[in-house]
Amino acid sequence: MDYDILINTAPIDKLINETKLCLPLNIVHNKVFIVGVGLELPMTEFCETITWLYFPDPAVPFYRISFHSRYGEVTPDNTKYWSVMCECAREADDPITEEEIRNQAVEGLILKSIITREKIVSLYSKTLNYGYPIPTIERDNEIARAHAVLEPLDIYSRGRFGGWKYEASNQDHCFIQGKELADRLFLDIPEKLYKTGLPEKRG
Ligand SMILES: Cc1cc2nc3c(=O)[nH]c(=O)nc-3n(C[C@H](O)[C@H](O)[C@H](O)COP(=O)(O)OP(=O)(O)OC[C@H]3O[C@@H](n4cnc5c(N)ncnc54)[C@H](O)[C@@H]3O)c2cc1C
Structure with missing residues (x-):
């Protein structure tokens, strides 16, 4: 061309x-798995005032979660549903699968009392092979x-x-x-x- x-x-x-x-x-770069969870309202009470949270904690796979439903009308019906997005970073050659990370992220959200299992209505995940360019x-x-x-x-x-x-x-x-x-x-x-x-x- x-x-x-x-x-x-x-x-x-x-x-x-x-x-x-x-x-x-x-x-050097890493990869990031994105895990999205759709939930029935009401939101967990303490999440109602938060837009995102960081987790420097090896007990959970995500370093950050964001409540996209608090940013505007980005859930299919925000009179019924709310959502959480988890970002999970791993080394570029980490063999963990997207499915394993998705399960770990859900368990982590429950462990941290962000969500309860019975309110989950949808799950989404995506692997970003280029997550962060590492200095x-x-x-x-x-x-x-x-x-x-x-x-x-x-x-x-x-x-x-x-x-x-x-x-x-x-x-x-x-x-x-x-x-x-x-x-x-x-x-x-x-x-x-x-x-x-x-x-x-x-x-
Ligand atoms: C995990 C993660 C966390 C982030 N956190 C933050 C944050 O906290 N704060 C913040 O401000 N931003 C954050 N960002 C957003 C990021 O900084 C923005 O996406 C940034 O604006 C990237 O701009 P860009 O133009 O470089 O890349 P992009 O917007 O991704 O544009 C790159 C373009 O290149 C094209 N391209 C790539 N490869 C090829 C190819 N081989 N051939 C042709 N085209 C190609 C793509 O299709 C795309 O259109 C985050 C992003 C990620 C992935």
Whole structure:
């Protein structure tokens, strides 16, 4: 495919593996299992004032749960139902199955008195093979090594896994990364948020 400027938002390790523009990158990510539980109202009372909770607790598989039904009308009928979303992180090569995690998440929600089993009306799960880009000591050098071969070809890799810098890739950061890259390419304004590790080349 011909291009003038190519902006990549796919994981940068995949881009390098598929284009073979340099040796594979030594960078680390994990995977995340999403487990959604639909429940009959009423909500567990103490959840009524909470939008999300963190669990630094190995007794449960999730590190965070969110009550999406409290964010607006995102359950099929919010006069009858409410919902909980669990995020469960594992190393990328962890052999645990989605079904095992789904069962563990339900048991964890019951253990923490978030839900009761008899109120469950639906279960949903999804595996995100790319969950979090994990910062490591080697990361900045490895990412710079990739940008050093990509940018001379006018390929710019940005975003959560495109840029692989967790500390600068929340939703708000990703919007800023996109805007600042466009400003750099078209208006010659240097990027402030995302650092490639290369001397800056203007638009
Ligand atoms: C587990 C998890 C937790 C999160 N927690 C938070 C949080 O607490 N706060 C927060 O603000 N945000 C959070 N996020 C959201 C995340 O930060 C946003 O999704 C972020 O905006 C990502 O933007 P992006 O443009 O890089 O990626 P995306 O919006 O995912 O865009 C990438 C695009 O690239 C495309 N793509 C990927 N691979 C290929 C390919 N091979 N070929 C062609 N196209 C491809 C995809 O289809 C997609 O359109 C979380 C995300 C995850 C997965």
